[in-house]
Amino acid sequence: xxxxxLHIDFNxxxxxxxxxxxxxxxxxPVGVIKAEGRTVIIAASYEAKRRGVKTxxxxxxxKQLCPEILLVPADFDSYDYITHKFYEICNRYSDLxxxxxxxxxxxxxxxxxxxxxxxxxxxxxLKKDIREELGEWLPVxxxxxxxxxxxxxxxxxxxxxxxxxxxxxxxxxxxxxxEFEQICGIGRRLExxxxxxxxxxxxxxxxxxxxxxxxxxxxxxxxxxxxxSWGEDSSPIVPSYELPLPKTVSRxxxxxKDVFETVKILAVIRxxxxxxxxxxxxxxxxxxxxGLMVRSGENSEVRFITRKYFSNDSLNIFQExxxxxxxxxxxxxxxxxxxxxxxxxxxxxxxxxxxxxxxxRIAVLSVQDKINLRFGHYTLFPASLxxxxxxxxxxxxxxxxxxxKQRINEISAIF
Ligand SMILES: [Mg+2]
Numbered sequence: 001x002x003x004x005x006l007h008i009d010f011n012x013x014x015x016x017x018x019x020x021x022x023x024x025x026x027x028x029p030v031g032v033i034k035a036e037g038r039t040v041i042i043a044a045s046y047e048a049k050r051r052g053v054k055t056x057x058x059x060x061x062x063k064q065l066c067p068e069i070l071l072v073p074a075d076f077d078s079y080d081y082i083t084h085k086f087y088e089i090c091n092r093y094s095d096l097x098x099x100x101x102x103x104x105x106x107x108x109x110x111x112x113x114x115x116x117x118x119x120x121x122x123x124x125x126l127k128k129d130i131r132e133e134l135g136e137w138l139p140v141x142x143x144x145x146x147x148x149x150x151x152x153x154x155x156x157x158x159x160x161x162x163x164x165x166x167x168x169x170x171x172x173x174x175x176x177x178x179e180f181e182q183i184c185g186i187g188r189r190l191e192x193x194x195x196x197x198x199x200x201x202x203x204x205x206x207x208x209x210x211x212x213x214x215x216x217x218x219x220x221x222x223x224x225x226x227x228x229s230w231g232e233d234s235s236p237i238v239p240s241y242e243l244p245l246p247k248t249v250s251r252x253x254x255x256x257k258d259v260f261e262t263v264k265i266l267a268v269i270r271x272x273x274x275x276x277x278x279x280x281x282x283x284x285x286x287x288x289x290x291g292l293m294v295r296s297g298e299n300s301e302v303r304f305i306t307r308k309y310f311s312n313d314s315l316n317i318f319q320e321x322x323x324x325x326x327x328x329x330x331x332x333x334x335x336x337x338x339x340x341x342x343x344x345x346x347x348x349x350x351x352x353x354x355x356x357x358x359x360x361r362i363a364v365l366s367v368q369d370k371i372n373l374r375f376g377h378y379t380l381f382p383a384s385l386x387x388x389x390x391x392x393x394x395x396x397x398x399x400x401x402x403x404x405k406q407r408i409n410e411i412s413a414i415f
Contacts, residue, residue: 006107007143007151011160013103014043020137149233205229250340258333267388277314284347286310293338
């Protein structure tokens with residue numbers, strides 16, 4: 001059976017969601033910035049992109065490029081919400097859906113295309129559902145092809161609101177038009193090495209002698225590159241329910257200036273632990289390795305401790321990390337902090353504590369989680385964060401995180 005893959009990609013995702021939410025922003029150059037720091041653009045609307053604004057452009061530079069730009073703080077809860085709705089819509093048209101990043105999915109429609117007509121009809125229906133259920137201001141580009149590599153390239157060839165199918169007839173034409181950066185798997189370093197060899201275009205790779213390609217890129221990459229140049233790719237769709245549960249959860253944060261006071265540094269650590277531990281509790285998981293990363297300029301330290309007992313109690317984990325931090329005898333400021341909880345296990349595989357004080361903490365935390373789930377993150381939070389400006393959860397593109405969120409959704413659907 002011929003395989004047919006769809007790749008669906010939102011255009012200028014964060015900025016489009018902002019325009020969808022707020023009609024005042026529509027048709028105008030919009031830059032999305034992080035709620036804290038506010039120094040660089042993390043997403044730009046098409047109107048802003050046309051003026052040269054890109055992801056990563058600094059706010060000061062943006063003001064020169066496009067003085068009338070409207071800067072909006074990122075609202076990750078909305079992006080997350082739309083992603084879940086989007087994922088639900090995609091599941092109507094296939095049981096093989098891979099959430100590739102927050103704003104992209106792959107859909108294997110080989111078996112379902114006939115139910116709806118064909119792959120083009122599914123693309124049409126998807127666009128219609130997204131428009132009607134998520135909004136007019138959330139354009140998607142869809143690529144249709146026989147594999148993931150080509151489907152992703154196809155969706156990138158026409159933006160915004162594109163629909164491109166790569167077939168046997170237009171394959172060489174599409175590959176010939178593609179820039180390296182449009183090919184999934186060719187990163188900046190690989191691209192530079194190709195350019196160093198005088199290869200500036202994917203199709204050229206076909207005629208590079210095997211010996212030369214292997215000498216330049218080794219056995220693995222030379223084969224990959226050769227396959228890519230012919231548009232071949234055999235990587236399967238990985239539905240998120242098949243992803244294994246992650247072995248660690250982590251949360252990192254870059255401060256926008258060096259922080260020197262121990263009290264403030266510890267407050268950030270506590271803040272990050274709150275988020276990571278809450279995620280574990282909601283996913284009914286627990287860990288027994290607790291780690292800390294501290295960085296400033298050239299100085300960086302990574303420390304962790306492995307225990308016999310499992311925990312997802314943020315206070316308890318924080319105590320462990322506080323000891324680790326104090327043992328560093330860190331001098332000078334801190335610019336970056338990261339925490340992780342590792343060696344995770346599912347709660348139902350662990351024996352329950354018999355200690356009344358532990359069970360009391362579990363009960364308190366469970367009430368806190370319910371309240372925060374219902375009324376928003378950090379509605380209830382530890383008093384030690386009263387003086388701090390709270391760092392809220394952000395969406396990230398890690399699939400492990402998606403798997404945890406999926407598990408949380410499954411669990412909360414039961415209760
Ligand atoms: Mg996108």
